[in-house]
Amino acid sequence: MSTLSGGQLHCSPIRIKCKRSLNAIAESLKDELYNGNKVPTTGWGSVSDDIEYLKPAAIERPVVGHPDVHAETAHTPRRLKARYYWDAADPAATRWLGDSADKRRTNHLRAVDLVLAEAVEDHEFVGVVTTRNDDELDYVERGLRNTFTRIDASSSVRLDSLDTAIASEFYLWLLHRYDGDQRLSEGLSLEIVRSLSSEDGLSRPTSLKSGADIDRVELAAGVLSAPNRFGPAQFAVQDDALELALELELHQDGSFKIVVSKSVYDGQLRRLPRELKGQRLVDDAVFTILPKVLSAYSSDKSWPNPGYTQLKRRAREVLGPLVSSAGESIPGEVGA
Structure with missing residues (x-):
């Protein structure tokens, strides 16, 4: 697991087709913010959120910020930046503490960041998610598909696009x-x-x-x-x-x-x-x-x-x- 804020920076390319604008996507993600009072759950936050809550021993959950769109610069296009959170079950902790234990103690908070910009083609966006771990990519891809299907039923999410392959x-x-x-x-x-x-x-x-x-x-x-x-x-x-x-x-x-x-x-x-x-x-x-x-x-x-x-x-x-x-x-x- 890596984020823009700390640790190593691992990135995988992503391509999303969606008929909503970058601003509209950001607004939709704000309706699905991570809620630490409902563990286990998934949701979105800001790439500026405190990463202390992502440490293995952390029990408390963050009050997350909002995904936002960053303005175009001389070298970069407008970018949506957001953090995707999920609670990953810890079977060993559940066996040790029991099914009635506080779910924050039997689930570890995980997160990756999403950076997304408009592509050349209409209704297409390209960028990266900050992980190269296969298990995390599978989980994140499912989460992104669920989110973008709610935003636009005709949307698609690709983390294995052939146009990103290096010969x-x-x-x-x-x-x-x-x-x-x-x-x-x-x-x-x-x-x-x-x-x-x-x-x-x-x-x-x-x-x-x-x-x-x-x-x-x-x-x-x-x-x-x-x-x-x-x-x-x-x-x-x-x-x-x-x-x-x-x-x-x-x-x-x-x-x-x-x-x-x-x-x-x-x-x-x-x-x-x-x-x-x-x-x-x-x-x-x-x-x-x-x-x-x-x-x-x-x-x-x-x-x-x-x-x-x-x-x-x-x-x-x-x-x-x-x-x-x-x-x-x-x-x-x-x-x-």
């Missing part, structure tokens, strides 16, 4: 740009690829957590070994306009984790408190930086040719001395 080739491109031209677009540069995972055709994983540099033998071999699948990768980019060095781990399904401790703003935003920094980081990642990075990938006319050829050549340069001394063939070479 394996993207991670190779990222490695290629890190090894060469790190300027991805105007005002956006790739600072580091800190780690990269891959999986071979037999589903055997390899993880390079101490640096994804093509000079590493394991990575060079992976580049030349088909049909390796790459991802996730942890990398950092610098956005000059945002005055932000953002580090995140991007997964193949489009979900990601922001590494808050390594993500730094310059200028006046450097001293943002954690509860505000999290909101700003997610806004900037979702609506500015990730779209820029993916656009740089899709519009790069040097990829896959000659970029991929150059990357394989670099990998062969790394492996050449090693395999030659052993009398073996380089993976991917004719006769290998």
Whole structure:
């Protein structure tokens, strides 16, 4: 479980179709606020609510604030921000305390945040929910579907949209740009690829957590070994306009984790408190930086040719001395 206000920032993409406006959705969520006097229950609140109530040992329930719509800025569209709460049953506590125990003691309060903005298509909204946990995603998806069905009977909620998937080739491109031209677009540069995972055709994983540099033998071999699948990768980019060095781990399904401790703003935003920094980081990642990075990938006319050829050549340069001394063939070479 993660929220914008504290802890790690895990995010999964979401797409919602609904015929109501962003403001109308926010007003409808205010009619379904979480009520801590009716445990167990579900409901909505504000992303600014006190997260102390979400600690495992917490018994009391919060008096929640209201979901609200944040104004458009120079870099982000209008966004609805809301916190979804639910009481998760604790079977062990129920066995220990009995069925007649205070439900606040046999149910743990859980929450994730929703950030939603209008998409290009009419009546469509895109954004994220702050979790990558499968059990939480299942619960949240059911809750969101129930809520939006009450708002608009024809609405739909998708947490597994194919248009958010990240191709394996993207991670190779990222490695290629890190090894060469790190300027991805105007005002956006790739600072580091800190780690990269891959999986071979037999589903055997390899993880390079101490640096994804093509000079590493394991990575060079992976580049030349088909049909390796790459991802996730942890990398950092610098956005000059945002005055932000953002580090995140991007997964193949489009979900990601922001590494808050390594993500730094310059200028006046450097001293943002954690509860505000999290909101700003997610806004900037979702609506500015990730779209820029993916656009740089899709519009790069040097990829896959000659970029991929150059990357394989670099990998062969790394492996050449090693395999030659052993009398073996380089993976991917004719006769290998």
